[in-house]
Amino acid sequence: MAEIQTKRLVAMAFVADVPRSVAFYKHLGFSVANSFTPPDAEVPSWAWLESDGAHLMVARASEPVVPEQQAVLFYLYVEDVTSARETLAQAGLNPGPITTPFYAPRGEFRLVDPDGYCLMITHV
Numbered sequence: 001m002a003e004i005q006t007k008r009l010v011a012m013a014f015v016a017d018v019p020r021s022v023a024f025y026k027h028l029g030f031s032v033a034n035s036f037t038p039p040d041a042e043v044p045s046w047a048w049l050e051s052d053g054a055h056l057m058v059a060r061a062s063e064p065v066v067p068e069q070q071a072v073l074f075y076l077y078v079e080d081v082t083s084a085r086e087t088l089a090q091a092g093l094n095p096g097p098i099t100t101p102f103y104a105p106r107g108e109f110r111l112v113d114p115d116g117y118c119l120m121i122t123h124v
Contacts, residue, residue, distance in 0.1 A: 010048075011074060014061035015115045018044045021058045024114050025049050027091050028076060030056065067116020074117060077124045081107040084121055095121070 015021040022032055022044075029051040035044040045060040054076065078084045081098060088095045088111060096110035108122035
């Protein structure tokens, strides 16, 4: 049986408020590459965010978003974990402490987005 070769994967997270998520992810270097606002709405219901080679789609959820039920981790890779954490802390985003598990010897830390998704910030 033949196999396909996946070239890229982009996660789509369902969120309570697309503009709020866009504002949050700007702190992580993302900008809006594309968005969709329904004809009867004033704010977008979907947005494609990008930062260099990182991409994320956010879409308005049709059901309430329950932070305790977000069962996916997003790994974001940065050059300097310590300065990234300091920058996010200064922005009031409450990043967790830096830990150094075996797979991240230069450190990683947890950051929770407005909808309860867990972002793991680690080194390239």
